[in-house]
Amino acid sequence: MSLEEQRELKTKYYNEAIRYMDNAKETLQKAGKEDYHYKDSKYVRTASGTAYNGVLIALDGWFILKEIQRQKKGTRKDRQYYEKGLTEIDKKLLKSFETVYNVLHLNGYYEGETAVKIIQTGLEFAYEIIERIKP
Numbered sequence: 001m002s003l004e005e006q007r008e009l010k011t012k013y014y015n016e017a018i019r020y021m022d023n024a025k026e027t028l029q030k031a032g033k034e035d036y037h038y039k040d041s042k043y044v045r046t047a048s049g050t051a052y053n054g055v056l057i058a059l060d061g062w063f064i065l066k067e068i069q070r071q072k073k074g075t076r077k078d079r080q081y082y083e084k085g086l087t088e089i090d091k092k093l094l095k096s097f098e099t100v101y102n103v104l105h106l107n108g109y110y111e112g113e114t115a116v117k118i119i120q121t122g123l124e125f126a127y128e129i130i131e132r133i134k135p
Contacts, residue, residue: 003023006065007063007124007135008062010111010133010134011062011070011135012061013057013058013060013062013064013133014052014058014130014133014134014135015032016057017054017055017057017058017130018054018058018130019062019132020043020051020054020055020057021048021050021051021054021123021127023047023048023050024047024050024051024054024123025123026114027046027047027050027063027120028047028119029041030042030043031043031044031047031114034072036115036116037114037115037116038114038116038119039114040082041112041113041114043109043110044107044112044113044114044119045110045112046095046126047108047119048103048104048105048107048108048113048119048122049105049108049109051100051104051108051122051123051126052100052101052104052105052109052126053097054130055097055100055104055119055126055129055130056077056082056127058129058130058132058133059082059085059086059097059129061133062089062132063085064090064134066085066086066089067107068085068088068089069093077103079101080099083097090132093128093129093132096128097125097127097129098124099121099122099125100122100126100129102124103119103121103122104119104122104123104126107122108122
């Protein structure tokens with residue numbers, strides 16, 4: 001893959017991941033805040049799921065660049081696939097991914113966690129991962 005193709009790929013995946021993160025932040029604003037918690041868990045769940053998917057998009061792009069074997073088309077996104085890929089290329093980033101998975105996907109999306117600091121921590125780690133593919 002030429003440098004120009006790599007730059008185009010990075011730009012495409014980075015922009016898409018950032019678009020997801022922007023949507024997640026907009027959705028969180030709709031949740032409103034009261035003391036240390038968001039008021040409406042529905043918006044927090046939606047924002048958490050959107051941010052997590054943004055991370056997966058960034059990782060998909062990074063894995064293409066690093067020539068990590070892609071998941072078969074039509075299969076569900078699998079956490080183990082991303083963990084295995086990160087183990088091969090960046091174990092430090094694997095820890096960040098585990099945090100994003102636990103905070104945003106499990107606690108934010110599935111459990112409806114509303115603590116502002118917890119969700120913000122998940123978003124910070126999400127941005128850390130996405131920044132790795134920044135063109």
